[in-house]
Amino acid sequence: MAQERPLPSVLGRMWGHEPVSRRGPRPRLDLATIIAAAIEIADAEGLAGVSMANVAARVGVATTALYRYIDSKEDLLTVMADSAAPLPPEPDGMPWRDYLALWTRTQRDLLLDRPWLLSIDTLIPPMGPRRLLWLDRALAALAGTGLDDGEKINVATALVGYALTDAALVQSVTGGDPRMEEAGISGAADYGEVLTGLLDPETYPSLSAAMRSGVMEGAVGWVGDDDFRFGLDLLLDGVEALIGRRALRDRSDGE
Amino acid sequence: MAQERPLPSVLGRMWGHEPVSRRGPRPRLDLATIIAAAIEIADAEGLAGVSMANVAARVGVATTALYRYIDSKEDLLTVMADSAAPLPPEPDGMPWRDYLALWTRTQRDLLLDRPWLLSIDTLIPPMGPRRLLWLDRALAALAGTGLDDGEKINVATALVGYALTDAALVQSVTGGDPRMEEAGISGAADYGEVLTGLLDPETYPSLSAAMRSGVMEGAVGWVGDDDFRFGLDLLLDGVEALIGRRALRDRSDGE
DNA sequence: GCCGTACTGTGTATGTAATTCATAGTTTCA
DNA sequence: TGAAACTATGAATTACATACACAGTACGGC
Structure with missing residues (x-):
C-alpha cells in the first residue's frame, strides 16, 4: 500500500523497479552494470578516477549515455555505496x-x-x-x-x-x-613527534605531557x-x- | 628541538609561524583574514559557496592572490575546520x-x-x-x-x-x-513510511517488523x-x- | 638618496568535469 | 507500414581550481 509513494528514479532502480518500457531500442545497459564498472574503477584508482567519462568508457558507451540511467553523479555514488557492501554475516545462534x-x-x-x-x-x-x-x-x-x-x-x-x-x-x-x-x-610515531615539537606545555599541559611520555610510540597509535x-x-x-x-x-x- | 621538523606552509601558518619577510610590498592579507572570510561564506551559503573566487572577492583581492597564503583549496578547508571550533568548555572541577x-x-x-x-x-x-x-x-x-x-x-x-x-x-x-x-x-516519520513500503518481510523480518510497529513515529527518530x-x-x-x-x-x- | 632584489597582487590562459540539448537511429504497437 | 516511444551520440556550456608571466612596491646596502 505505502508502496505507492513514488520513489525517485535511482532509489527505485536500486530496488529493482526498472521502468517497464516497450517501445524503442533495447537499452544496452542496466544500473547494475554501471555500478559494477564504477566500483571497479574506485577500487583500482580511488574515487578520483570515477568520472562520468571514465565509467562510460569502461562500459563502452558515450559519457552522456549514463544519464539515461542515473540523474547525477551524486546518485551514482549513493548507489555505489550501497552496492559495495557484502552480505552481513549470519548470526548462527551467536550470543x-x-x-x-x-x-x-x-x-x-x-x-x-x-x-x-x-x-x-x-x-x-x-x-x-x-x-x-x-x-x-x-x-x-x-x-x-x-x-x-x-x-x-x-x-x-x-x-x-x-x-x-x-x-x-x-x-x-x-x-x-x-x-x-x-x-x-x-x-602515529610521526604524529607524536610533530606534536611534541608543536605543543606549548603551558597551553596544552595534559596533551603535551602525554606526548612527551611517548604514548604514540607505544601501543596506542589508533x-x-x-x-x-x-x-x-x-x-x-x-x-x-x-x-x-x-x-x-x-x-x-x-x- | 623537534621544532626543527619543517612544517608544510599552511600547517606552519596555522600555528602562527608566518614567514618573516623584509623586502617587498607589505602583504595586504594574512591567513586569519582569509579564513574568517571563508568561514563567513560557508556559514551563509554552505561549502558550495566557498570557491576561491568568492573568498577572494570577499577580502577584496584577485582570486589568485590567495595562493600567496595557501597552497591549495584543500589546505584552506583544513584550516577552516580547525578555526571554526570555539574554545573548549572549562572543567571547573566537574566530575x-x-x-x-x-x-x-x-x-x-x-x-x-x-x-x-x-x-x-x-x-x-x-x-x-x-x-x-x-x-x-x-x-x-x-x-x-x-x-x-x-x-x-x-x-x-x-x-x-x-x-x-x-x-x-x-x-x-x-x-x-x-x-x-x-x-x-x-x-524520521517519512523514513519509516518509505521503508515500510519498501521492505519485504521475508528478507527483512526484524527491521520490517520494527518499522510496522511504528518505531520511527514514536520517540526514536534519531x-x-x-x-x-x-x-x-x-x-x-x-x-x-x-x-x-x-x-x-x-x-x-x-x- | 639610489638601486637591485625579493616579494606582492593582477590578468590571462589552461585543463578537467559535470551536465544540457538537439539530433539521428531503433524498435514495437496499431 | 507508419508513427510513437525510446535510445545513444556529439557538440556546446558552465564552473572551477590552478599555473604562469608580468608589473608594481618597499626595504637594505652603498
Missing part, C-alpha cells in the same frame, strides 16, 4: 555480543578495504537493500535482550558510527589522507587492533549494562 | 563524566550549527591549535581516573567520533542531505535529544566500567 562485535568489525574492515567509501559515507539512514539488510541482522541479534525496537536501532546506529569513524581514523593515520601526508606524517577493540568494548559494555538494567526493570514490573 | 558529556555535546552542537564542517571532517588526528586544545581538556578531565594516557586518548577519540556521526545523522534526517531530500524524506544521549551514555557507561576495573586492578597491585 548478541559476539555477533555485534563481528558485525561492526566486518563493516570497519570493508571501509578499510574500500577507502573510497569513506568519502561518500557520512552517516545517513540506510536506504539501500544491502545496508538495510545489515541493520535487520543487528536487530535480529538483539532479539531477546529486552531492548525495545528504538533502543535496538540506536545501538546499531552507534556501532556503525563507530566503524565509520574508526576506519576513517586508521585510514588517515596510515597514509590515506593528503592532509597528513602533506604534513609529512605517516604513522591503528592497532587493540585500539579498535577499545572503543568497541566501550560501546558493548554500555549495551550490556543497559540490557542488565532492562532485565532488572522487567523483572520488577512482572511482580 | 569527569559530566565534563565529557558536555565536551561531546558541545562538539556535536557545533557541527549542527556549521553543517559544512561535516563535509570537511572525516575523523583524522587533530593537528590544529584549536582541536588539540579540545583533546587536551578531555585528557585533563580524565586525570585521576586511573586510566593511562593511551586509554584517555582512545576515550576522547571515541567520543569525538560519536559527536561526528551523530551530527551527520541528525543533519541528514532533518533535511540537510540531498540524498534524503531527493527521496522526498524529511524527518534526531531527538534522547537519541543523542542514548549513544553518549552507552560510551560513558563503558568508560565508567573501565575505570572501575582499573581501580580494582590498581588496588590489588598495591597490596
Whole structure:
C-alpha cells in the first residue's frame, strides 16, 4: 500500500523497479552494470578516477549515455555505496555480543578495504537493500535482550558510527589522507613527534605531557587492533549494562 | 628541538609561524583574514559557496592572490575546520563524566550549527591549535581516573567520533542531505513510511517488523535529544566500567 | 638618496568535469 | 507500414581550481 509513494528514479532502480518500457531500442545497459564498472574503477584508482567519462568508457558507451540511467553523479555514488557492501554475516545462534562485535568489525574492515567509501559515507539512514539488510541482522541479534525496537536501532546506529569513524581514523593515520601526508606524517610515531615539537606545555599541559611520555610510540597509535577493540568494548559494555538494567526493570514490573 | 621538523606552509601558518619577510610590498592579507572570510561564506551559503573566487572577492583581492597564503583549496578547508571550533568548555572541577558529556555535546552542537564542517571532517588526528586544545581538556578531565594516557586518548577519540556521526545523522534526517531530500524524506516519520513500503518481510523480518510497529513515529527518530544521549551514555557507561576495573586492578597491585 | 632584489597582487590562459540539448537511429504497437 | 516511444551520440556550456608571466612596491646596502 505505502508502496505507492513514488520513489525517485535511482532509489527505485536500486530496488529493482526498472521502468517497464516497450517501445524503442533495447537499452544496452542496466544500473547494475554501471555500478559494477564504477566500483571497479574506485577500487583500482580511488574515487578520483570515477568520472562520468571514465565509467562510460569502461562500459563502452558515450559519457552522456549514463544519464539515461542515473540523474547525477551524486546518485551514482549513493548507489555505489550501497552496492559495495557484502552480505552481513549470519548470526548462527551467536550470543548478541559476539555477533555485534563481528558485525561492526566486518563493516570497519570493508571501509578499510574500500577507502573510497569513506568519502561518500557520512552517516545517513540506510536506504539501500544491502545496508538495510545489515541493520535487520543487528536487530535480529538483539532479539531477546529486552531492548525495545528504538533502543535496538540506536545501538546499531552507534556501532556503525563507530566503524565509520574508526576506519576513517586508521585510514588517515596510515597514509590515506593528503592532509597528513602533506604534513609529512605517516604513522602515529610521526604524529607524536610533530606534536611534541608543536605543543606549548603551558597551553596544552595534559596533551603535551602525554606526548612527551611517548604514548604514540607505544601501543596506542589508533591503528592497532587493540585500539579498535577499545572503543568497541566501550560501546558493548554500555549495551550490556543497559540490557542488565532492562532485565532488572522487567523483572520488577512482572511482580 | 623537534621544532626543527619543517612544517608544510599552511600547517606552519596555522600555528602562527608566518614567514618573516623584509623586502617587498607589505602583504595586504594574512591567513586569519582569509579564513574568517571563508568561514563567513560557508556559514551563509554552505561549502558550495566557498570557491576561491568568492573568498577572494570577499577580502577584496584577485582570486589568485590567495595562493600567496595557501597552497591549495584543500589546505584552506583544513584550516577552516580547525578555526571554526570555539574554545573548549572549562572543567571547573566537574566530575569527569559530566565534563565529557558536555565536551561531546558541545562538539556535536557545533557541527549542527556549521553543517559544512561535516563535509570537511572525516575523523583524522587533530593537528590544529584549536582541536588539540579540545583533546587536551578531555585528557585533563580524565586525570585521576586511573586510566593511562593511551586509554584517555582512545576515550576522547571515541567520543569525538560519536559527536561526528551523530551530527551527520541528525543533519541528514532533518533535511540537510540531498540524498534524503531527493527521496522526498524529511524527518524520521517519512523514513519509516518509505521503508515500510519498501521492505519485504521475508528478507527483512526484524527491521520490517520494527518499522510496522511504528518505531520511527514514536520517540526514536534519531534526531531527538534522547537519541543523542542514548549513544553518549552507552560510551560513558563503558568508560565508567573501565575505570572501575582499573581501580580494582590498581588496588590489588598495591597490596 | 639610489638601486637591485625579493616579494606582492593582477590578468590571462589552461585543463578537467559535470551536465544540457538537439539530433539521428531503433524498435514495437496499431 | 507508419508513427510513437525510446535510445545513444556529439557538440556546446558552465564552473572551477590552478599555473604562469608580468608589473608594481618597499626595504637594505652603498
